[in-house]
Amino acid sequence: MSEVNIKPLADRVLVEAAPAEEKTASGIIIPDTAKEKPQKGQVVAVGPGKVDEPLTVKVGDEVLYGKYAGTEITVEGKEYLIMRESDIFAIV
Amino acid sequence: MSEVNIKPLADRVLVEAAPAEEKTASGIIIPDTAKEKPQKGQVVAVGPGKVDEPLTVKVGDEVLYGKYAGTEITVEGKEYLIMRESDIFAIV
Amino acid sequence: MSEVNIKPLADRVLVEAAPAEEKTASGIIIPDTAKEKPQKGQVVAVGPGKVDEPLTVKVGDEVLYGKYAGTEITVEGKEYLIMRESDIFAIV
Amino acid sequence: MSEVNIKPLADRVLVEAAPAEEKTASGIIIPDTAKEKPQKGQVVAVGPGKVDEPLTVKVGDEVLYGKYAGTEITVEGKEYLIMRESDIFAIV
Amino acid sequence: MSEVNIKPLADRVLVEAAPAEEKTASGIIIPDTAKEKPQKGQVVAVGPGKVDEPLTVKVGDEVLYGKYAGTEITVEGKEYLIMRESDIFAIV
Amino acid sequence: MSEVNIKPLADRVLVEAAPAEEKTASGIIIPDTAKEKPQKGQVVAVGPGKVDEPLTVKVGDEVLYGKYAGTEITVEGKEYLIMRESDIFAIV
Amino acid sequence: MSEVNIKPLADRVLVEAAPAEEKTASGIIIPDTAKEKPQKGQVVAVGPGKVDEPLTVKVGDEVLYGKYAGTEITVEGKEYLIMRESDIFAIV
Numbered sequence: 001m002s003e004v005n006i007k008p009l010a011d012r013v014l015v016e017a018a019p020a021e022e023k024t025a026s027g028i029i030i031p032d033t034a035k036e037k038p039q040k041g042q043v044v045a046v047g048p049g050k051v052d053e054p055l056t057v058k059v060g061d062e063v064l065y066g067k068y069a070g071t072e073i074t075v076e077g078k079e080y081l082i083m084r085e086s087d088i089f090a091i092v
Numbered sequence: 093m094s095e096v097n098i099k100p101l102a103d104r105v106l107v108e109a110a111p112a113e114e115k116t117a118s119g120i121i122i123p124d125t126a127k128e129k130p131q132k133g134q135v136v137a138v139g140p141g142k143v144d145e146p147l148t149v150k151v152g153d154e155v156l157y158g159k160y161a162g163t164e165i166t167v168e169g170k171e172y173l174i175m176r177e178s179d180i181f182a183i184v
Numbered sequence: 185m186s187e188v189n190i191k192p193l194a195d196r197v198l199v200e201a202a203p204a205e206e207k208t209a210s211g212i213i214i215p216d217t218a219k220e221k222p223q224k225g226q227v228v229a230v231g232p233g234k235v236d237e238p239l240t241v242k243v244g245d246e247v248l249y250g251k252y253a254g255t256e257i258t259v260e261g262k263e264y265l266i267m268r269e270s271d272i273f274a275i276v
Numbered sequence: 277m278s279e280v281n282i283k284p285l286a287d288r289v290l291v292e293a294a295p296a297e298e299k300t301a302s303g304i305i306i307p308d309t310a311k312e313k314p315q316k317g318q319v320v321a322v323g324p325g326k327v328d329e330p331l332t333v334k335v336g337d338e339v340l341y342g343k344y345a346g347t348e349i350t351v352e353g354k355e356y357l358i359m360r361e362s363d364i365f366a367i368v
Numbered sequence: 369m370s371e372v373n374i375k376p377l378a379d380r381v382l383v384e385a386a387p388a389e390e391k392t393a394s395g396i397i398i399p400d401t402a403k404e405k406p407q408k409g410q411v412v413a414v415g416p417g418k419v420d421e422p423l424t425v426k427v428g429d430e431v432l433y434g435k436y437a438g439t440e441i442t443v444e445g446k447e448y449l450i451m452r453e454s455d456i457f458a459i460v
Numbered sequence: 461m462s463e464v465n466i467k468p469l470a471d472r473v474l475v476e477a478a479p480a481e482e483k484t485a486s487g488i489i490i491p492d493t494a495k496e497k498p499q500k501g502q503v504v505a506v507g508p509g510k511v512d513e514p515l516t517v518k519v520g521d522e523v524l525y526g527k528y529a530g531t532e533i534t535v536e537g538k539e540y541l542i543m544r545e546s547d548i549f550a551i552v
Numbered sequence: 553m554s555e556v557n558i559k560p561l562a563d564r565v566l567v568e569a570a571p572a573e574e575k576t577a578s579g580i581i582i583p584d585t586a587k588e589k590p591q592k593g594q595v596v597a598v599g600p601g602k603v604d605e606p607l608t609v610k611v612g613d614e615v616l617y618g619k620y621a622g623t624e625i626t627v628e629g630k631e632y633l634i635m636r637e638s639d640i641f642a643i644v
Contacts, residue, residue, distance in 0.1 A: 006616075008642040009608055025169065039165060045642070051605070053143070056101055064098070064165055064174070073591060073616055073641065077577065082616070082641045089165065089174045090100040090137070117261065131257060145235070148193055156190070156257055156266070181257065181266045182192040182229070209353065223349060237327070240285055248282075248349055248358070273349065273358045274284040274321070301445065315441060329419070332377055340374070340441050340450070365441065365450045366376040366413070393537065407533060421511070424469055432466075432533055432542070457533065457542045458468040458505070485629065499625060513603070516561055524558075524625055524634070549625065549634045550560040550597070 004075050008047035008082060013057055015041040015070065015081045015088075040064055040092070041081065055085050064089045096167050100139035100174060105149055107133040107162065107173045107180075132156055132184070133173065147177050156181045188259050192231035192266060197241055199225040199254065199265045199272075224248055224276070225265065239269050248273045280351050284323035284358060289333055291317040291346065291357045291364075316340055316368070317357065331361050340365045372443050376415035376450060381425055383409040383438065383449045383456075408432055408460070409449065423453050432457045464535050468507035468542060473517055475501040475530065475541045475548075500524055500552070501541065515545050524549045556627050560599035560634060565609055567593040567622065567633045567640075592616055592644070593633065607637050616641045 008014050018040045023029055042062055049055045057063060070083030100106050110132045115121055134154055141147045149155060162175030192198050202224045207213055226246055233239040241247060254267030284290050294316045299305055318338055325331040333339060346359030376382050386408045391397055410430055417423045425431060438451030468474050478500045483489055502522055509515040517523060530543030560566050570592045575581055594614055601607040609615060622635030 006642050006644050009637070009640055012641055014642065047642075048608075064167075066163055071618055071641070075616075075644065085101070088101055089104055089163070090098050090106065090139075092098050092167065156259075158255055177193070180193055181196055181255070182190045182198065182231075184190050184259065240324075248351075250347055269285070272285055273288055273347070274282050274290065274323075276282050276351065340443075342439055361377070364377055365380055365439070366374050366382065366415075368374050368443065432535075434531055453469070456469055457472055457531070458466050458474065458507075460466050460535065516600075524627075526623055545561070548561055549564055549623070550558050550566065550599075552558050552627065 004044055004078075004080070006045050006075055008045050010047050011050050011053070011055060011085045012047045012082055013043055013055065013063075013085050013088065014045040014075075015063060015065070015083060016044050017041040017079075017081055037067060039067055039069075044080065046085075049085075057085060057088060057091060062092045064092060096136055096170075096172070098137050098167055100137050102139050103142050103145070103147060103177045104139045104174055105135055105147065105155075105177050105180065106137040106167075107155060107157070107175060108136050109133040109171075109173055129159060131159055131161075136172065138177075141177075149177060149180060149183060154184045156184060188228055188262075188264070190229050190259055192229050194231050195234050195237070195239060195269045196231045196266055197227055197239070197247075197269050197272065198229040198259075199247060199249070199267060200228050201225040201263075201265055221251060223251055228264065230269075233269075241269060241272060241275060246276045248276060280320055280354075280356070282321050282351055284321050286323050287326050287329070287331060287361045288323045288358055289319055289331070289339075289361050289364065290321040290351075291339060291341070291359060292320050293317040293355075293357055313343060315343055320356065322361075325361075333361060333364060333367060338368045340368060372412055372446075372448070374413050374443055376413050378415050379418050379421070379423060379453045380415045380450055381411055381423065381431075381453050381456065382413040382443075383431060383433070383451060384412050385409040385447075385449055405435060407435055412448065414453075417453075425453060425456060425459060430460045432460060464504055464538075464540070466505050466535055468505050470507050471510050471513070471515060471545045472507045472542055473503055473515070473523075473545050473548065474505040474535075475523060475525070475543060476504050477501040477539075477541055478522075497527060499527055499529075504540065506545075509545075517545060517548060517551060522552045524552060556596055556630075556632070558597050558627055560597050562599050563602050563605070563607060563637045564599045564634055565595055565607070565615075565637050565640065566597040566627075567615060567617070567635060568596050569593040569631075569633055589619060591619055591621075596632065598637075601637075609637060609640060609643060614644045616644055 006014060018038045020038050043057050043059050046055050046059060065088050069087035070081035072079055073082050098106060110130045112130050135149050135151050138147050157180050161179035162173035164171055165174050190198060202222045204222050227241050227243050230239050230243060249272050253271035254265035256263055257266050282290060294314045296314050319333050319335050322331050341364050345363035346357035349356055349358050374382060386406045388406050411425050411427050414423050433456050437455035438449035440447055441450050466474060478498045480498050503517050503519050506515050506517060506519060525548050529547035530541035532539055533542050558566060570590045572590050595609050595611050598607050598609060598611060617640050621639035622633035624631055625634050
């Protein structure tokens, strides 16, 4: 897990998306253009939550989220997704 | 029922869709392309609910839901639907 | 009235639509394609209501609802409509 | 005023629309196709209101409402409008 | 000011629109088709307000409102506008 | 600042827009058609605010607002903008 | 950081956008038309917050925000972005 120096506001969560699958289940290498956008990632920073609603996810959690969840931002040259906790479906 | 290692957040519910019908009521085999998307499934994991609103459905319940309810996610190589409890119509 | 083994969630109501009129007021038989979708039906199952808002309609009530109210679902081979109580206009 | 055996739910009101004007102010007979949809009617049944919000209109009140207010429903062979009280502008 | 026998509901206000200007500031007569819809009028009836929110405008007040505020209704052969108080910008 | 005899309702504010710039920063005269709509003005009247939410801006304040904020109204032959306080970004 | 004489209202924040990158990571100079709109800036003024919700960001904070966040305004000849605090993702 990367360490980033960033403090999300309110109920926002910074997620490092898992790398897209390189091979199919049967071992065939997937070309870049056919790679599916991952919907799984690891939490690298969390906000303090809203008033009386602390966040459930913690730094280090593996999470599942929607295909179009969050906004891509670049922090220290690396791409992350920043999303609201409500965009996260589940912890795996 | 499958066992999955996943913790849905808040009021989310993980559902394993029932397999689409293979035959019509009169016994004719339905080809894959004509199979209707099922609207029935079994709950395999539930979130803790929202503050002061615990969930009603439990793991193992057979549920009915809308045609376009939820988002498909793949957990351990298997497809599930993850939806909010409010997308579930009824327990059968 | 049909008996069905189904527990609607929250403020949902399961309705068995009345059969469409077979004849006009003056006795002319209406062909299938000209039959109007009925807006009347009988309640066959009701949810527990929301917190502090029990439902008003009861199983057995004849109800009127909007033309596009509810979602069609098939329970035990029979078609029903499942709708929120707020989609129901009146009890007749 | 017609008597109808119908119990509107919550804040709904059943209104019998006034017949469209047959003549212009100067006495010319208006053909059916040019008749304006009336925006006036008489309340024939009212719901119990919402929690802590009893309704203001009473059965028998002459009311004004918007051109597109309510839904047409047929009760005992007669056409009525069913609308929320908030669709009613004023009592005349 | 006209007297009308009408009781607006809740936060509704009945307004008699000021007649459109007949002349430009420099005295040129404006033909009917070029007359601007007035945005000014006089309050002729007010509702009781909502629970805990009595209305601010009173019968007789000259008010300014948006170009598309309210609905035209005819009461006793005369045209009025009925609008919510929140559609009124100011008292002049 | 103009004095106007007008009482805005609730959280509304009457603003006299600053005249559009006549020259560019480098002194070139801007023709009328190229003048930008100003986003700055002076408050000339304020409403009493909503219940428990008095307004922050005061008569005389120079304010910045969005390009499409408010509605143009003419009071005593002069054009003003009337807007909700929430359309105002800042006091300068 | 620039000093500006401006008081944002409520939960608004005035941000001075960071200059767009002049070079790519590998040192190639980026022409003006290819420069990406920055999503990073420095807070130069903050509002008092809403009732019971003081703001989290402070003057001087480096913040990340969405690509389309805020409205451009010119204060003392310089361009800024004014946005609601909820448009800010994180403090870096």
